[in-house]
Amino acid sequence: MSTPTETTGPEAEATPVAAAGPSKKIEGRSPGRIAWDRLKRDKVALAGGIVVILLILVALFAPVLTALFGHPVDEPHPDQINPDLGLPNHPFGGMSSDFLLGVDPTFGRDVFSRIIYGARISLGVAFSAAIVSVVIGVVMGIAAGYFGGWVDSVISRVMDVLLAFPQLLFSIALVSVMPNSLLGLDGSLLRMGILVLVIGFFGWPYIGRIVRGQALSLRHREFVDAARSLGAGRAHILFRELLPNLVAPILVYATLIIPTNILSEAALSFLGAGVKPPTPSWGQMLSAATKIYQADPTYMVVPGVAIFVTVLAFNLFGDGLRDALDPKGT
Numbered sequence: 105m106s107t108p109t110e111t112t113g114p115e116a117e118a119t120p121v122a123a124a125g126p127s128k129k130i131e132g133r134s135p136g137r138i139a140w141d142r143l144k145r146d147k148v149a150l151a152g153g154i155v156v157i158l159l160i161l162v163a164l165f166a167p168v169l170t171a172l173f174g175h176p177v178d179e180p181h182p183d184q185i186n187p188d189l190g191l192p193n194h195p196f197g198g199m200s201s202d203f204l205l206g207v208d209p210t211f212g213r214d215v216f217s218r219i220i221y222g223a224r225i226s227l228g229v230a231f232s233a234a235i236v237s238v239v240i241g242v243v244m245g246i247a248a249g250y251f252g253g254w255v256d257s258v259i260s261r262v263m264d265v266l267l268a269f270p271q272l273l274f275s276i277a278l279v280s281v282m283p284n285s286l287l288g289l290d291g292s293l294l295r296m297g298i299l300v301l302v303i304g305f306f307g308w309p310y311i312g313r314i315v316r317g318q319a320l321s322l323r324h325r326e327f328v329d330a331a332r333s334l335g336a337g338r339a340h341i342l343f344r345e346l347l348p349n350l351v352a353p354i355l356v357y358a359t360l361i362i363p364t365n366i367l368s369e370a371a372l373s374f375l376g377a378g379v380k381p382p383t384p385s386w387g388q389m390l391s392a393a394t395k396i397y398q399a400d401p402t403y404m405v406v407p408g409v410a411i412f413v414t415v416l417a418f419n420l421f422g423d424g425l426r427d428a429l430d431p432k433g434t
Contacts, residue, residue, distance in 0.1 A: 142428040149424020155417035163223040173204060174217040178382045181212035190396075197402030205406050208389075209396050215403065218384035219410055225378075225385045226414070229299050230365035236304025238358050241311030242350070246342050248312070249319025256316070263309035271306045272371065278302065279377040292383040299378060303368050311357050318350050352429040359422035363415040370411055386411050 143149060162169065170177060184198050184207045185191070192198025197206030197215065205215040248259040279298060322328065323346070331345050372378045373387030381388065386407040393404035 139428040143424055146424040146427065149421050149428070152417040152420030152424065155413065156421055159223060159414055159417065160227065162220055163227050166217075166220045166224055169220055170214075170217045174220070175203075175214040177217040177221045177384060178213065181207060181214070184212040185209065189399075191400050197400055197406070199402070206402055208392065209400060209403060210392065215389075215406055218389065219386070219406060222384040222386045222389065222407065223410070223414075225296065225373075225383065226366050226369055226411075229296055229303065229369045230362045232300040233304035233307060233365045233368075234358055234362050236300060237307035237311055237361060238354060239308075240305070241308035242315050242347070242354060244308065245312040245315025246319050246346055246350070249316040250323050250338075250342060250346065252320075252323075259312070260316075263312055266306055266309045269306065271302065271368070272375070272377075274306075275299070275302045275372050276375060276377045292379040295377075295379045299369055299372060303365050307361060307365065311354070311361065314353055314357055315350055318353055319346055322346055322349055356422060356426040356429060359418065359425055363418040363422075366411065366415055366418070 175181070181203075184193055184203065186193055191209055192207050192212070194200050194203075194206070197209075198212075199206045203214055203216065205219060207213060208215060208218065244259050244263075248256040275298070279295065328341060328345055331341050336345070369378060369385075370387035370390070373385040374391045376391070378387055379385050389407040390404060390411075393401075393407070397404045
């Protein structure tokens, strides 16, 4: 009877390794995945992002929400106003089950509907002006940083002039001399177009300076020299080599410039340079509330809270996005 032979040497040592099976493959993470993992750990930034998404959805579906929970935005309800006092019949600005956020003291219009439609104006102007600022700022900033010399000097001096220019005074003066209709636009649409152009044009130097500084540090990098040695043109280097490496700061600053635009639109509307009544605007509602805030502060509190929550949410999300996209972050 034969007995099994005992295996010794290298063959015996290799047996447990073979039995263990293949090792788990190590997967690399893309920069986008790393940024998303960092952003998920920042609960405050996520909360701000959720609020931002909700605000955008509210603005997009304003007609649906008004039909479900409110009244037509310009429909007056004089029965809700005390004719002797000129104030809503119900306390807290006329809040009731039928008017969730009360009524305005002038015509008795539903504040809930006006706040929702006001979000459309504020977010629409803020996003559109941010696009204008980003496009102009990126083009000017990349050109100044890459070419340098007299091009950099001219663009930098233009930035300095625009940063020192009184934006509010210019906007008020421009609105006062504009015709009632221009290029097929009239009324509130014309006012919105003016706000977008003014806020966007005077906002591009901020992002232009950031892009210029980044372009200055990237124009002598190896990948730029390699593209130049291969015969790439200036347009290719600017928009195919430099621009992809500037996406992170551009995205972060675009997120942070939107709340600034919201405040600018509210300030201009408060001063009478915004959209025309009866089109609702948060700044316009604040301006109307200054006449009665001592007797009924609710009409001032509601649009004020809307502006505060919106600006805070964008700032929190923008700060979290900046930390998540920081390559030196942990």
